[in-house]
Amino acid sequence: MDPATALALREPDAAVSLPIHKPLPPQHFVDHGTNAEMRWDVPHGPGDTPASRLFVRNHTETPLLDAATYTLLVHGDGLRRAAVITLDDLRALPVTRMACAHECTGNGRSYFATQQGREAPGTPWHLGSIGQVTWEGVRLAEVLERLGLRDDAVDVMATGLDPSYVDDDGVDNGPVRRPLPIAKALDDTLLAWGMNGEPLLPDHGFPLRLVVPGWVGVASIKWLGSLEVATRPLESPWNTKWYRMTGGDFPDDAPPLTLNPVRSVWELPEPASLPAEGGTVLHGRSWSGAGAVAKVEVSVNGGATWSIARLDPPGAAWTTWRFRWPGATPGGHVLMARATDVAGRTQPQDAAWNDEGYLFDAVVRHPVRVG
C-alpha cells in the first residue's frame, strides 16, 4: 500500500476534523476547500483513475468511520422486512465489479463565466471533477430482493453519515440524502466497499457507499447510513432544490437530474505552451454517462475545421484519444474537442444556462501558445 493510502486509512482520531483527509499535492489537485479537483495537465495514464488522484466532493467533511462497528439500516414500507446489515453480511452476497465514469454534476462550471460570460455560483470546477473507477461491491437488487421488495415500491432514499449540511443561507438541511427511482436501484446500482482493488478511502465513502453508474455524482451517496424503500415518491432538498435545472430556459418543474452528459478535455496545462516544431502529438480524454464514446472530433483552429481523433480504447465510456498536430504555426491558437456518445448526444457550442451551473457540456476552448 502506498503511503498516501496508508495515511488516509489511519485510525480514526477524534481530534482530527478535516474537510478532506487524503493528501492533495498541488501538482495533482486544485484545492477548493471541501472539494478538490484532479489536474488534467499531469499524465493520467490509461484506464482507471488512481484513488490518490480522484476528485473529492464533500458538502461538509469526511467522517472517519469504523468498519468493525459499521452497520447499514435498510427499511421502509416498500420492503416486507427491515434489516441492520454489516459489511460481512454484504460480502457474503455475490460480488460485482464494475468500471464506470464518476463525475460531479458541476464539472466544468467555471466555463460558464469564462466562455459564456455569466458566472454560476458554486465550486468553480474546471474539468477535474471526473475519474473512472472500478468499483467492487454487491448489487443493491441482491439486498432488496432478499428483504422482500414489494411490487409497488417506487423510491429508495439513500442517506449519508456525514454531518448535516448547513447551506449559505444558514439553513440546516440535515444529512446529505437523495432518493433514487426503484428501476435504477434494481438495474445496476451497487453498494460498494472497494475502489480499484483497495478498500474505499475515507474521502470516497469508507466503509460503504452507493454507486449509481452513469448518473450525476450526487446520486452516489457516500458513508451510507440508511436506505429507505418507499411505496410513495420521496423528497429531499437534493432532488427538489438542488441537482435539477432551474433558471435559464428550463421549466419550473424540470425533473431531478439523472444521466451525466458527454464531455472532453485536453490533457494539457491551461493555457498550454507547445514547441514550434511540427508533428506534436496531443492527448485528451472523453467520457459519457450514457455508455461508449462513439466519436471525438478535434479542432486546432477554434472550430473552423475538425478532424477525427483516434480513440484508445474504442467503444468505452471513458476513453483517451490522441491527435498529431502536423504544422502548428507560432502564436496563439484555440484547441477544441467534441465527443459524441452511443446515445447520439454530442457537445454543443454553448451549454444551457442554469442557476446552479450544472452540466457544462459545451466544447471547451483550450488556449495554447506555440513557439
Ligand SMILES: Nc1nc2c(c(=O)[nH]1)N[C@H]1C(S)=C(S)[C@@H](COP(=O)(O)O)O[C@H]1N2
Ligand atoms: N454522504 C455524502 N455523499 C455524497 C456527497 C456528500 O457530500 N455526502 N457528495 C456527492 C457528490 S455531489 C459527488 S459529485 C460525489 C463525489 O464523490 P467522491 O468525493 O468520492 O469523488 O459524492 C456524492 N455523495
Ligand SMILES: [Mo]
Ligand atoms: Mo457532485
